Amino acid sequence: xxxxxxxxxxxxxxxxxxxxxxxxxxxxxxxxxxxxxxxxxxxxxxxxxxxxxxxxxxxxxxxxxxxxxxxxxxxxxxxxxxxxxxxxxxxxxxxxxxxxxxxxxxxxxxxxxxxxxxxxxxxxxxx
Amino acid sequence: xxxxxxxxxxxxxxxxxxxxxxxxxxxxxxxxxxxxxxxxxxxxxxxxxxxxxxxxxxxxxxxxxxxxxxxxxxxxxxxxxxxxxxxxxxxxxxxxxxxxxxxxxxxxxxxxxxxxxxxxxxxxxxxxxxxxxxxxxxxxxxxxxxxxxxxxxxxxxxxxxxxxxxxxxxxxxxxxxxxxxxxxxxxxxxxxxxxxxxxxxxxxxxxxxxxxxxxxxxxxxxxxxxxxxxxxxxxxxxxxxxxxxxxxxxxxxxxxxxxxxxxxxxxxxxxxxxxxxxxxxxxxxxxxxxxxxxxxxxxxxxxxxxxxxxxxxxxxxxxxxxxxxxxxxxxxxxxxxxxxxxxxxxxxxxxxxxxxxxxxxxxxxxxxxxxxxxxxxxxxxxxxxxxxxxxxxxxxxxxxxxxxxxxxxxxxxxxxxxxxxxxxxxxxxxxxxxxxxxxxxxxxxxxxxxxxxxxxxxxxxxxxxxxxxxxxxxxxxxxxxxxxxxxxxxxxxxxxxxxxxxxxxxxxxxxxxxxxxxxxxxxxxxxxxxxxxxxxxxxxxxxxxxxxxxxxxxxxxxxxxxxxxxxxxxxxxxxxxxxxxxxxxxxxxxxxxxxxxxxxxxxxxxxxxxxxxxxxxxxxxxxxxxxxxxxxxxxxxxxxxxxxxxxxxxxxxxxxxxxxxxxxxxxxxxxxxxxxxxxxxxxxxxxxxxxxxxxxxxxxxxxxxxxxxxxxxxxxxxxxxxxxxxxxxxxxxxxxxxxxxxxxxxxxxxxxxxxxxxxxxxxxxxxxxxxxxxxxxxxxxxxxxxxxxxxxxxxxxxxxxxxxxxxxxxxxxxxxxxxxxxxxxxxxxxxx
Numbered sequence: 004x005x006x007x008x009x010x011x012x013x014x015x016x017x018x019x020x021x022x023x024x025x026x027x028x029x030x031x032x033x034x035x036x037x038x039x040x041x042x043x044x045x046x047x048x049x050x051x052x053x054x055x056x057x058x059x060x061x062x063x064x065x066x067x068x069x070x071x072x073x074x075x076x077x078x079x080x081x082x083x084x085x086x087x088x089x090x091x092x093x094x095x096x097x098x099x100x101x102x103x104x105x106x107x108x109x110x111x112x113x114x115x116x117x118x119x120x121x122x123x124x125x126x127x128x129x130x
Numbered sequence: 131x132x133x134x135x136x137x138x139x140x141x142x143x144x145x146x147x148x149x150x151x152x153x154x155x156x157x158x159x160x161x162x163x164x165x166x167x168x169x170x171x172x173x174x175x176x177x178x179x180x181x182x183x184x185x186x187x188x189x190x191x192x193x194x195x196x197x198x199x200x201x202x203x204x205x206x207x208x209x210x211x212x213x214x215x216x217x218x219x220x221x222x223x224x225x226x227x228x229x230x231x232x233x234x235x236x237x238x239x240x241x242x243x244x245x246x247x248x249x250x251x252x253x254x255x256x257x258x259x260x261x262x263x264x265x266x267x268x269x270x271x272x273x274x275x276x277x278x279x280x281x282x283x284x285x286x287x288x289x290x291x292x293x294x295x296x297x298x299x300x301x302x303x304x305x306x307x308x309x310x311x312x313x314x315x316x317x318x319x320x321x322x323x324x325x326x327x328x329x330x331x332x333x334x335x336x337x338x339x340x341x342x343x344x345x346x347x348x349x350x351x352x353x354x355x356x357x358x359x360x361x362x363x364x365x366x367x368x369x370x371x372x373x374x375x376x377x378x379x380x381x382x383x384x385x386x387x388x389x390x391x392x393x394x395x396x397x398x399x400x401x402x403x404x405x406x407x408x409x410x411x412x413x414x415x416x417x418x419x420x421x422x423x424x425x426x427x428x429x430x431x432x433x434x435x436x437x438x439x440x441x442x443x444x445x446x447x448x449x450x451x452x453x454x455x456x457x458x459x460x461x462x463x464x465x466x467x468x469x470x471x472x473x474x475x476x477x478x479x480x481x482x483x484x485x486x487x488x489x490x491x492x493x494x495x496x497x498x499x500x501x502x503x504x505x506x507x508x509x510x511x512x513x514x515x516x517x518x519x520x521x522x523x524x525x526x527x528x529x530x531x532x533x534x535x536x537x538x539x540x541x542x543x544x545x546x547x548x549x550x551x552x553x554x555x556x557x558x559x560x561x562x563x564x565x566x567x568x569x570x571x572x573x574x575x576x577x578x579x580x581x582x583x584x585x586x587x588x589x590x591x592x593x594x595x596x597x598x599x600x601x602x603x604x605x606x607x608x609x610x611x612x613x614x615x616x617x618x619x620x621x622x623x624x625x626x627x628x629x630x631x632x633x634x635x636x637x638x639x640x641x642x643x644x645x646x647x648x649x650x651x652x653x654x655x656x657x658x659x660x661x662x663x664x665x666x667x668x669x670x671x672x673x674x675x676x677x678x679x680x681x682x683x684x685x686x687x688x689x690x691x692x693x694x695x696x697x698x699x700x701x702x703x704x705x706x707x708x709x710x711x712x713x714x715x716x717x718x719x720x721x722x723x724x725x726x727x728x729x730x731x732x733x734x735x736x737x738x739x740x741x742x743x744x745x746x747x748x749x750x751x752x753x754x755x756x757x758x759x760x761x762x763x764x765x766x767x768x769x770x771x772x773x774x775x776x777x778x779x780x781x782x783x784x785x786x787x788x789x790x791x792x793x794x795x796x797x798x799x800x801x802x803x804x805x806x807x808x809x810x811x812x813x814x815x816x817x818x819x820x821x822x823x824x825x826x827x828x829x830x831x832x833x834x835x836x837x838x839x840x841x842x843x844x845x846x847x848x849x850x851x852x853x854x855x856x857x858x859x860x861x862x863x864x865x866x867x868x869x870x871x872x873x874x875x876x877x878x879x880x881x882x883x884x885x886x887x888x889x890x891x892x893x894x895x896x897x898x899x900x901x902x903x904x905x906x907x908x909x910x911x912x913x914x915x916x917x918x919x920x921x922x923x924x925x926x927x928x929x930x931x932x933x934x935x936x937x938x939x940x941x942x943x944x945x946x947x948x949x950x951x952x953x954x955x956x957x958x959x960x961x962x
Contacts, residue, residue, distance in 0.1 A: 022680075022681055022682065022763070023772070025682060026302070026681060026682065029407075029410060030410060030414065033410070033411065033414035033415070036414065036415075036418075037414065037417065037418070040418050040436065040440065043436060044433060044436055045790070047430065047432055047433060047436075048430075048433065048794050049794060051430060051794075052793075052794045052797045053797075097310040097311055097312045097313075097682060097683060099312075100310075100311065100312035100403060101311065101312075101682075103403045103407075104403060104406060104407055104410070107403070107404065107407040108407055108410055108411060111407070111411045111446060111447060112411075112414075114443065114446070115415060115418075115439075115440065115443040118439045118440070118442070118443050119436060119439055121435070121439055122432050122435030122436055122438075122439060123432075125435070126431050126432045126435045127431060127432070128430075128432055129430055129432070130430060130431050130432075
């Protein structure tokens with residue numbers, strides 16, 4: 004391509020392909036966090052309006068268990084993504100920077116997701 | 131200072147460096163005005179049962195103080211500094227959409243002045259800066275006060291979104307050659323995150339405004355509890371934007387601190403990657419905090435706890451940043467100049483505000499202090515500490531870059547001392563008065579409350595704080611004439627903007643950047659920038675140009691042609707402002723006239739976009755040839771449209787949220803009696819018509835690529851017919867089911883949701899395809915008239931000027947552009 008020979012400038016691998024995905028990769032964990040946050044918040048709101056929390060202990064426990072499983076799964080996905088990037092560490096320059104950023108953000112996002120466990124186990128539903 | 135533009139150039143000049151300076155001056159003017167209101171309010175509160183201000187006047191003052199400070203100063207001033215600094219800081223001549231920035235600025239300035247002047251006519255907003263219904267609904271606020279607030283916010287929304295688009299696309303696509311993301315100045319990272327937050331968050335408050343005006347103007351009861359609405363819907367939508375807004379305000383200030391600290395500590399920023407990580411984390415987590423403004427509204431405990439957990443979680447990335455700053459101080463040898471003093475003031479005051487933030491993030495504590503002066507103290511510690519002090523640091527730090535003169539060190543120290551002491555003396559006691567039960571937004575209090583002495587003390591120290599601000603003002607005016615002249619880099623700063631000191635634009639010749647601290651670590655960078663040794667030593671097209679680079683590695687891709695001076699952005703913005711103001715004040719003739727003029731200028735803007743571009747590569751310097759036009763996903767137009775699509779999606783989701791919220795809030799009466807549920811036939815008919823229109827669109831796109839104009843025309847005509855039938859049936863359908871938008875919130879939500887969604891889809895697909903298809907089949911410039919109403923059209927069309935227009939958005943399938951035979955030439959050239 005016409006700009007392949009620019010001295011001193013890193014070549015951008017696969018120009019035009021998946022640039023947005025590569026740009027947003029460091030924020031992967033927070034996209035999962037956002038999805039999980041909305042899911043548990045909306046699920047609880049809708050379940051309360053449908054009266055699920057008051058249809059016996061089994062339904063109530065089932066709802067909590069489902070939210071807990073979703074929370075664990077979300078955290079696991081984020082941690083797996085971070086671990087995958089962690090294995091690619093050691094690269095220099097821009098790539099290495101983006102990997103460090105991704106791993107750090109994934110760790111924080113996983114923490115923020117797991118933090119939602121506290122309300123699930125400590126606060127009554129629909130009160 | 132550079133010579134600046136000639137006489138009328140104040141209105142016509144369109145480059146971000148210049149517009150940013152106007153933004154800064156205007157922002158500080160609003161700051162002084164809102165500060166004066168604060169002083170008057172403190173005089174009223176100095177003594178119990180005081181009569182200095184009438185109750186109604188006080189209501190207007192605290193509403194305008196909050197509104198102006200938040201929307202006309204705090205948000206725009208960060209963008210203003212960014213607009214001034216980023217072109218130089220990122221080593222480019224200018225960012226890609228200077229006309230859009232100009233349009234945004236003039237909307238902000240004119241709209242802001244109109245709103246502020248409402249105080250003079252007694253029609254200023256009076257419902258508090260967050261304007262909760264039902265207080266602001268048609269029943270309790272029948273005048274135009276609330277409409278004035280919505281009007282003002284509308285202008286800020288236009289300006290803020292325009293700036294966000296400019297920053298996102300500019301920072302990703304017009305950095306200096308070789309400036310990778312890892313080498314990007316930390317301030318640029320903060321602004322990138324801030325702009326992303328605006329892109330996602332701002333549509334929520336746009337949706338809230340829209341619903342409030344629908345209720346006020348047409349009686350659609352979104353917030354009227356007697357007709358199935360819920361006032362809490364406003365609070366949700368407002369704070370979905372309003373809480374991230376706190377960080378939209380804070381992050382640019384944090385960027386300023388992160389730039390100034392290494393300079394005055396004489397060392398690199400410790401933990402650059404960690405700070406970037408913290409900024410990105412804050413950008414996301416801030417969207418999970420909005421309900422912590424609503425802890426007392428009776429939401430379920432678990433919901434509150436989710437938000438409480440997120441509120442506490444955000445303290446981790448915030449703490450990371452604070453510790454990185456402290457470590458930088460520890461690592462270096464700090465020099466206590468005036469900007470550094472303001473930075474240290476920021477660190478101490480903001481940390482206290484953060485700690486009280488952790489306190490109010492706890493639900494039980496918040497129940498005790500909600501709506502008290504404790505919260506007033508907390509938010510001022512966060513905002514004045516977290517934003518005003520860094521902004522004053524920025525003023526002292528970067529003024530020599532613009533004026534080539536230093537502000538006084540002695541007056542600066544006086545200013546800092548007065549502001550620091552005045553601020554703490556004014557607001558620290560409010561923690562106590564709040565805990566003792568003094569409510570906020572109440573124009574007086576009784577002597578028996580036991581807060582007389584503390585209130586008098588707060589008022590006295592407010593004057594000291596104001597004196598500090600006045601010292602800065604005097605110092606600034608004085609330094610323009612008698613400040614000592616300095617060289618290009620008086621602080622020995624490491625960042626690139628100091629190389630372009632005194633210029634009215636970014637760089638003449640764009641240097642190759644290989645370091646995060648180029649002035650400290652790249653000895654040849656000065657020569658490259660000054661003596662034409664970098665890229666673009668000349669102007670191969672003899673127009674304003676810059677270099678388009680790749681978003682991750684900063685690889686040169688295109689010579690970007692930029693627009694020059696022109697009246698269009700100013701006149702369009704002014705007429706748009708007058709148009710909406712006329713609507714608000716019900717001045718029909720003025721409104722219609724100015725609307726027509728605005729339309730004419732916007733059309734003129736579009737008409738001139740589509741010029742023929744020379745074929746072949748142009749000399750970009752250093753032996754590099756680059757095209758003048760790109761039409762794929764490397765073009766700035768493509769990126770701007772991606773940003774707009776996300777903004778549109780966010781708006782649509784906000785409206786969908788409104789529907790869901792109203793349903794969950796009132797499930798027993800949703801839908802209300804008398805509303806029939808749809809049968810099976812109509813939905814399938816509508817689905818079939820929509821699917822048919824969509825398929826024909828796709829067909830038009832494919833024929834368009836093969837240059838088969840007749841087939842394109844047939845497909846588009848079919849699309850138009852099917853879409854029109856679908857719209858006609860869809861519009862009549864809710865009415866036939868007894869769904870009335872004024873009778874119940876259900877009807878209002880049903881009528882609103884598909885319309886907003888339709889508008890978004892129109893922006894995404896319909897307009898783009900129709901206009902593009904028409905462009906290819908005939909010279910149908912008039913078709914583009916449909917787009918003049920929206921900011922999205924402006925951006926898209928503006929981007930078209932830079933070669934991204936008609937053919938740019940193939941993959942995303944959007945493109946709003948106009949026409950011309952040159953399109954085909956461009957297309958073939960670009961694809962070659």
